[in-house]
Amino acid sequence: MNGQLTFHFDVDGSDFTSAGQASVQVKKDLRQLGLSPEIIRRVSIAMYEGEINMVIHAGGGTADVVVTEEEIEIILTDHGPGIRDIAQAMQEGFSTAPDNIRSLGFGAGMGLPNMKRYTDHMDIQSEVGVGTVVTMRVSIPK
Amino acid sequence: MKIGTIQELLHAELLCCEEELNREVFSACGSDMMSDVLAYVKDQAVLLTGLVNPQVIRTAEMMDMKCIVFVRSKRPNSEMIALARDSGIVLLATEMRLYEACGILYSNGLVGNKVAT
Ligand SMILES: Nc1ncnc2c1ncn2[C@@H]1O[C@H](COP(=O)(O)OP(=O)(O)OP(=O)(O)O)[C@@H](O)[C@H]1O
Numbered sequence: 001m002n003g004q005l006t007f008h009f010d011v012d013g014s015d016f017t018s019a020g021q022a023s024v025q026v027k028k029d030l031r032q033l034g035l036s037p038e039i040i041r042r043v044s045i046a047m048y049e050g051e052i053n054m055v056i057h058a059g060g061g062t063a064d065v066v067v068t069e070e071e072i073e074i075i076l077t078d079h080g081p082g083i084r085d086i087a088q089a090m091q092e093g094f095s096t097a098p099d100n101i102r103s104l105g106f107g108a109g110m111g112l113p114n115m116k117r118y119t120d121h122m123d124i125q126s127e128v129g130v131g132t133v134v135t136m137r138v139s140i141p142k
Numbered sequence: 143m144k145i146g147t148i149q150e151l152l153h154a155e156l157l158c159c160e161e162e163l164n165r166e167v168f169s170a171c172g173s174d175m176m177s178d179v180l181a182y183v184k185d186q187a188v189l190l191t192g193l194v195n196p197q198v199i200r201t202a203e204m205m206d207m208k209c210i211v212f213v214r215s216k217r218p219n220s221e222m223i224a225l226a227r228d229s230g231i232v233l234l235a236t237e238m239r240l241y242e243a244c245g246i247l248y249s250n251g252l253v254g255n256k257v258a259t
Pocket residue numbers: 049053054056057058078080081082083089090094095096097105106107108109110111112113132177178
């Protein structure tokens with residue numbers, strides 16, 4: 001692989017049934033690049049959790065994925081309500097998801113900690129009333 | 143255990159990916175919460191669930207799972223079946239409840255979190 005590859009997706013926030021499409025596509029693209037299944041799985045899970053969060057909590061957003069020889073970077077940007085207390089949001093079990101989301105199988109408060117667990121670097125920038133940017137990186141072992 | 147054996151044990155209907163029935167799987171999990179599947183499941187290749195929406199298929203795809211069993215006669219729609227076919231994930235549907243279906247598979251040697259040797 002030479003240089004870097006970038007992927008961009010608009011994540012529709014109005015339709016829960018389509019949530020996760022971008023992550024499914026990225027998984028296919030990463031397989032094409034011949035990356036190891038373990039790396040692909042970590043990237044997929046982290047991005048999928050983040051993509052679902054944008055749909056459930058922020059009314060959608062954009063997903064950008066940058067692949068270089070060293071790492072895979074995922075940047076999730078939304079203009080939703082923002083996160084007031086990031087440390088609290090990072091705790092396992094903390095969730096503001098309404099009951100209808102729980103009946104769809106999400107809202108256990110496990111997504112953000114899971115994203116941290118599966119990536120080598122994770123950073124959340126968020127401002128209440130403005131939006132949230134989540135940046136994650138997974139290193140590719142030589 | 144072969145996926146085909148799972149189909150037989152659970153008297154399940156096959157909804158897609160017949161060509162994968164000979165695939166060997168070694169462990170399974172049962173849950174209606176995709177959040178928990180994403181957070182706690184490690185290498186389980188089979189998901190048993192009573193939840194029916196496209197996120198079930200996408201969650202299984204993210205986790206590299208090979209087979210989804212819908213319990214309590216829940217039926218995925220054609221969009222979900224197309225998603226699964228695209229990913230090569232076998233879909234099965236059984237009348238059994240989650241507890242019963244998991245119990246039958248477990249007692250026949252399909253364990254929870256350890257890969258049988
Ligand atoms: N993009 C976002 N915009 C606004 N709030 C967010 C965003 N992502 C997460 N949050 C807040 O952080 C909380 C915790 O997120 P986390 O992903 O850990 O759990 P969850 O989405 O509620 O449930 P789960 O991920 O287990 O389905 C959310 O309930 C929500 O309040």
